[in-house]
Amino acid sequence: xxxxxxxxxxxxxxxxxIVKRMKDGTEEVLLDDSNIIVSGMGVGLSYLFTASGSRSxxxxxxxxxxxxxxxxxxxxxxxxxxxxxxxxxxxxYGTNSNLYLDTRDQLTGTxxxxxxxxxxxxxxxxxxxxxxxxxxxxxxxxxxxxxxxxSGQTLNLNEIGMFMKNPTGNASPRPILVCYRTFSNIRKTxxxxxxxxxxxxx
Amino acid sequence: MNLLSDNINLHGHLQIIKKAKxxxxxxxVDDKNMIVSGMGFGLSHAFTGDGSxDxxxxxxxxxxxxxxxxxxxxxxSLSELYGPLTSISEYGAGSNNVIEFAxxxxxxxxxxxxxxxxxxxxxxxxxxxxxxxxxxxLDEESCNNIKRNGKEVYINEIGxxxxxxxxxxxxxxxxxxxxxxxxQIKKTxxxxxxxxxxxxxETNFS
Numbered sequence: 530x531x532x533x534x535x536x537x538x539x540x541x542x543x544x545x546x547i548v549k550r551m552k553d554g555t556e557e558v559l560l561d562d563s564n565i566i567v568s569g570m571g572v573g574l575s576y577l578f579t580a581s582g583s584r585s586x587x588x589x590x591x592x593x594x595x596x597x598x599x600x601x602x603x604x605x606x607x608x609x610x611x612x613x614x615x616x617x618x619x620x621x622y623g624t625n626s627n628l629y630l631d632t633r634d635q636l637t638g639t640x641x642x643x644x645x646x647x648x649x650x651x652x653x654x655x656x657x658x659x660x661x662x663x664x665x666x667x668x669x670x671x672x673x674x675x676x677x678x679x680s681g682q683t684l685n686l687n688e689i690g691m692f693m694k695n696p697t698g699n700a701s702p703r704p705i706l707v708c709y710r711t712f713s714n715i716r717k718t719x720x721x722x723x724x725x726x727x728x729x730x731x
Numbered sequence: 732m733n734l735l736s737d738n739i740n741l742h743g744h745l746q747i748i749k750k751a752k753x754x755x756x757x758x759x760v761d762d763k764n765m766i767v768s769g770m771g772f773g774l775s776h777a778f779t780g781d782g783s784x785d786x787x788x789x790x791x792x793x794x795x796x797x798x799x800x801x802x803x804x805x806x807x808s809l810s811e812l813y814g815p816l817t818s819i820s821e822y823g824a825g826s827n828n829v830i831e832f833a834x835x836x837x838x839x840x841x842x843x844x845x846x847x848x849x850x851x852x853x854x855x856x857x858x859x860x861x862x863x864x865x866x867x868x869l870d871e872e873s874c875n876n877i878k879r880n881g882k883e884v885y886i887n888e889i890g891x892x893x894x895x896x897x898x899x900x901x902x903x904x905x906x907x908x909x910x911x912x913x914x915q916i917k918k919t920x921x922x923x924x925x926x927x928x929x930x931x932x933e934t935n936f937s
Contacts, residue, residue: 542775571861571931576865577777577789578930579856586786589780600844657779661771729778 541566541731543708548724549715552671556724560712564727567610569636571703573696576592583698590655591729593631593692593704594667598677600688600711611638611706613688617674622726624629625640626673636697636705647692647704658728667725674717685714689725742766742911745889745925749916755786755924760913764928767809769836769906773896783898790854791930792894793831793846793906794867796822797873799887800912808906810837812888815844816874817882821845833903835892846892846905865891867926874918885915889926 543564549557576582577589599615600606612635620627628648635645654666667689677684690709695702708729717723743764747756776782777789799814816822819830822845829848853866867889877884882901892905908928916922 541771560737568861575776575856575861575863577786578791579789579854580786580851581856584786586777586784586789588782589786590780647875652780655779657781659775661768661775663775665776731774 537591541570541729543710543729545675546726547712547715548726550724551724552720559715559723560710562710564708564710565606565608565610566708567608568604568731569611569693570707572600572636573693573705573707576698578697582696584693587699588693588695588698588702590694591650591663591665591691591707592694593649594665594694594725595645595690596665596674596686597671597688597690598679598684598686606709606711608674610709611636612642612645613690613706613709614657615684615688616645617677621674621677622646623670623673623675626692627668628673633643633701634699635692635705636703645704650691661731663729663731665725665727665729667691667727669717669725671719671722673722675719677717682714685716686723687712687714691727732920737757737845741933743911744912744929744931747913747916748925748927749922750925751922756853757914759924760911762911764909764911765805765807765809766891766909766930767807767890767907769810772836772906773893773908776896776898778862785895788893788895788898788903791849791863791865791891792895793833793905794889794891795846796869796886797888797890798877798879798884798886800890802811802912805910808838809910809931811835811842811844812830812889812890812910813883816877816884816886817844817848819845820926821831821874821877823869823873823875826870826874826892827869828870828873831903833905834899836904836906841904849891862929864929865926865930866927867891867928869889869918869926871920871923873923875920877918883917887915888912 544677547560597615690702747760797812797815808923895903
């Protein structure tokens with residue numbers, strides 16, 4: 530096991546790089562920066578450490594994400610964020626995309642918000658790196674999230690979050706936001722895919 | 732509401748209370764602890780499905796005390812106590828504590844060491860918070876008059892361990908996740924020691 534700090538604190542940190550991949554295979558890094566771990570991570574871990582939530586370890590895994598169009602949130606980016614400001618809905622993720630979408634009620638602070646849409650992260654895109662890091666590779670393929678608009682107004686992707694599946698162990702999973710990041714507007718088109726490489730370091 | 736932060740911190744805080752037979756209590760230690768890299772080791776197994784499938788294996792369900800804690804130079808890569816108690820007799824044969832031997836994962840090797848199992852009812856999650864409290868008790872019959880090589884030694888270190896994150900099949904393989912040294916305590920049957928250990932998640936204030 531590696532040495533992390535010389536003080537009494539273990540920092541869980543996250544790092545996100547966003548790569549734009551063109552059809553011809555060329556890549557451009559759009560973002561390479563730290564993220565925000567939000568309080569939902571602590572909520573999930575406290576359930577895990579007390580066995581007071583789900584009895585399945587799968588429910589504590591970060592297995593899904595959302596992208597949105599309204600970041601950053603009005604109150605600023607704080608660790609108390611529990612939802613994206615403008616998560617995509619309905620067909621906005623793209624009807625011909627390879628994304629596997631899942632609709633669930635989401636834990637939002639002390640409330641539950643019904644029928645939120647999530648994109649599932651395939652198991653093979655979750656990799657343990659070293660002794661204490663986990664890397665998630667999220668892909669918005671060429672058919673995902675293209676040419677977004679609402680009420681005739683053009684919208685751009687500018688926020689993303691990952692979710693723990695169901696720490697409370699509800700019969701129907703209730704995901705909770707655990708990490709979040711805003712980024713500069715990206716107008717997604719079918720000319721390219723977006724690859725989010727997200728690493729959490731424990 | 733917390734300020735902007737780019738990471739979340741697992742902190743630990745430990746209070747050690749000496750409780751005499753007449754019920755009087757004295758706080759001996761009230762200080763932060765060290766979360767060590769075993770915590771990350773365990774969580775990375777939980778989050779990838781590389782480890783145990785059993786939620787209970789990720790519980791911090793045991794602790795060890797030792798007699799060789801240093802005063803300085805403790806690093807977060809620590810994976811074992813410096814001088815853990817090694818037998819049931821050192822923990823106290825007359826104690827009510829349940830002692831279990833397991834093959835502990837350390838930086839260098841796997842060691843068979845005893846730990847005290849923390850009863851479930853002494854682990855508490857505060858509602859609507861991200862705080863978990865552990866109450867560890869060395870009762871009046873525990874850890875008294877420990878001698879090594881004919882010389883009396885005193886307890887001065889403690890650590891809690893995650894049960895079995897790798898999901899080892901035959902015997903639990905715990906990992907040290909938090910640690911604390913303290914001034915030497917000569918434990919006798921005149922008192923019990925209560926360790927109130929709190930692990931909580933808190934974002935950095937930047």
